[in-house]
Amino acid sequence: MVFSSITFLFLFLPVVLAVYYIAPEKWKNIILLAASILFYAWGEPVYVILMVLSILLNYFCGLDIDRKSDDPVKAKRSIVFAVAANIAILAFFKYYAFVLDMLSGILPQEIPYRELPMPIGLSFYTFQSLTYIIDVYRKKTGVQKNILNYALYIAMFPQLIAGPIVRYVDIEEQLTNRRTSAVKLGQGAMLFIRGLAKKAVIANMSGEIFQQISDMPASQMSVLMAWLGCISYAFQIYFDFSGYSDMAVGLARMFGFELKKNFDYPYISQSITEFWRRWHISLSSWFREYVYIPLGGNRCSAVRNVVNLMIVWTLTGMWHGAAWNFIVWGVYYGVIIVMEKYVYGASLDELPKPVRHIYSLVVILIGWVFFFSPSIGYALRYLAAMFGGGAGIADKGAWFVLLSHWLLYLLAVLGSTRIGFSFIRALTEAWKSQRARTAASVIVYFGMFFISIAYLVTGSYNPFLYFRF
Amino acid sequence: MTKKRAGLPEVAKYIVLAVMLIYVVVLMLFTSGSNKSFEEVSETVSASIDTENLTEMSERMLKRNFGLNSADYDGVMYYASESSMSVEEVLLIKVKSRGQIQEVTDALDERTQARIAAFEGYGSEEVRLLEDAQQSVRGRFIFFAVSSQAGEYRSVFDSSL
Numbered sequence: 244m245v246f247s248s249i250t251f252l253f254l255f256l257p258v259v260l261a262v263y264y265i266a267p268e269k270w271k272n273i274i275l276l277a278a279s280i281l282f283y284a285w286g287e288p289v290y291v292i293l294m295v296l297s298i299l300l301n302y303f304c305g306l307d308i309d310r311k312s313d314d315p316v317k318a319k320r321s322i323v324f325a326v327a328a329n330i331a332i333l334a335f336f337k338y339y340a341f342v343l344d345m346l347s348g349i350l351p352q353e354i355p356y357r358e359l360p361m362p363i364g365l366s367f368y369t370f371q372s373l374t375y376i377i378d379v380y381r382k383k384t385g386v387q388k389n390i391l392n393y394a395l396y397i398a399m400f401p402q403l404i405a406g407p408i409v410r411y412v413d414i415e416e417q418l419t420n421r422r423t424s425a426v427k428l429g430q431g432a433m434l435f436i437r438g439l440a441k442k443a444v445i446a447n448m449s450g451e452i453f454q455q456i457s458d459m460p461a462s463q464m465s466v467l468m469a470w471l472g473c474i475s476y477a478f479q480i481y482f483d484f485s486g487y488s489d490m491a492v493g494l495a496r497m498f499g500f501e502l503k504k505n506f507d508y509p510y511i512s513q514s515i516t517e518f519w520r521r522w523h524i525s526l527s528s529w530f531r532e533y534v535y536i537p538l539g540g541n542r543c544s545a546v547r548n549v550v551n552l553m554i555v556w557t558l559t560g561m562w563h564g565a566a567w568n569f570i571v572w573g574v575y576y577g578v579i580i581v582m583e584k585y586v587y588g589a590s591l592d593e594l595p596k597p598v599r600h601i602y603s604l605v606v607i608l609i610g611w612v613f614f615f616s617p618s619i620g621y622a623l624r625y626l627a628a629m630f631g632g633g634a635g636i637a638d639k640g641a642w643f644v645l646l647s648h649w650l651l652y653l654l655a656v657l658g659s660t661r662i663g664f665s666f667i668r669a670l671t672e673a674w675k676s677q678r679a680r681t682a683a684s685v686i687v688y689f690g691m692f693f694i695s696i697a698y699l700v701t702g703s704y705n706p707f708l709y710f711r712f
Numbered sequence: 713m714t715k716k717r718a719g720l721p722e723v724a725k726y727i728v729l730a731v732m733l734i735y736v737v738v739l740m741l742f743t744s745g746s747n748k749s750f751e752e753v754s755e756t757v758s759a760s761i762d763t764e765n766l767t768e769m770s771e772r773m774l775k776r777n778f779g780l781n782s783a784d785y786d787g788v789m790y791y792a793s794e795s796s797m798s799v800e801e802v803l804l805i806k807v808k809s810r811g812q813i814q815e816v817t818d819a820l821d822e823r824t825q826a827r828i829a830a831f832e833g834y835g836s837e838e839v840r841l842l843e844d845a846q847q848s849v850r851g852r853f854i855f856f857a858v859s860s861q862a863g864e865y866r867s868v869f870d871s872s873l
Binding site for chain 1: 720721722724725728729731732735736739740743744745746747748810851852873
């Protein structure tokens, strides 16, 4: 089920919220878990069994690691088994077709194989499971003996499909001790509506523009058209994913949970290092905590640090998908981050802010070309068009796209900065009396909600981009 | 006794992993698609079709009967009876992306329901065939058959992957 579907908005969510709020405290986790399993099974009736088995596997692995914690050798063996099993399952679903296709390309004969679709959310819940078992092994958290609580941590529907990747230590306490209140419900609902509007209005419309432009052969694109296509994709993926994350954090708050934010206005960054501190924060934190630091982080020689960074960024690319374009995208960011750290970072800091901002945006936009391209060849052709290798500088079609969608682009630019949210806050909080502020909030947020619904009803089916990862 | 209890998580984790492996094998056998080309699969399926009753239909008929554009997909094979009193048809589609599966299965359901409503009351045999229609989604392949031999066609489709 998708958060932005009519079934979710008008049936699933109201019913689950009503039952959850009416139910006695001791039943709340069970209700939320049952709702989460139903939510997942709605879209993945076959793979729900895989998710349940993964929960059981990691629950028992956690108990086993804890039981052996007094014996370092046995505990190590147990954690290696748990990590290997999780990675093997993820790698099988994500990469086996890619590997076989690659082998077919090398070998004289094509290897026939059976295709299995990638289970939705597998990358996200596997990474969450890994945070749990690794932190139990490192004794950073206690083992969860209640299987229902553990299952809820993994399966909780607000963050199950596309994150944020929640570390067990961040939510352990809340699994048994959290509060719901009218204020939290309202705050959660407002965050959810902001996310819905980001997705339904800006992301989906930007996606349509990008689709139209990317359907053109790159050789027939003018420079302006190619940049507009890339900018439209940049807005689509940001508002799609950050919209989803806002909805997830908002929904969790409605059920009494506090999750960390996953985005912090990444497009205002003045370096790529800063961009990755603001984009998909939970994934970057995961790689830093569970890969980069264990590899030695930056407390080692410069050469070793470069190797560590390249490993992390290659893995980040691979995490996004089994295709060369994602690997190149990851390596691209690895190289840029290494360069910022060891080559031109200090000089970059001395440049005026607008120049640093333009540098960051250009690097990010070039990165998105690798990300959205179906192949490396396409990416290179598209990049060539962006830098004058297509059909001229600006054609009539490109001007038409720009002039007919200027309002959308303006909204997207404002929404990518703090100005957008400040504007909403000014509208709702610029009143003297509390009653007036409440009334203004109701009008603004209901307005956003109904506009979003209007877009969803008239638009085509548009799942979130990050579902495929 | 205490020792046995302490070992339970270890045994359980191996059992769960074994169940997972069995589950994946079952998925591979019964729900997986294939990297075979559309031509390879459709050739095998079309060779089994009773061409005395069913004729290969054009893209236009696919659009008219299902509302689907064949150009949107990797491949389409569509056989149907030319008699307006027969409901028999076999359709095989390979979609370009999994996101297209829903639109195709919705179109199949819609057509089946519309035809059941049309034949209800006077074509009990046709209604029975429609109700027993075989539909299967295997990876990016979608198979649909309304026929007295639908089960056989489905078996051929399954084994062609």
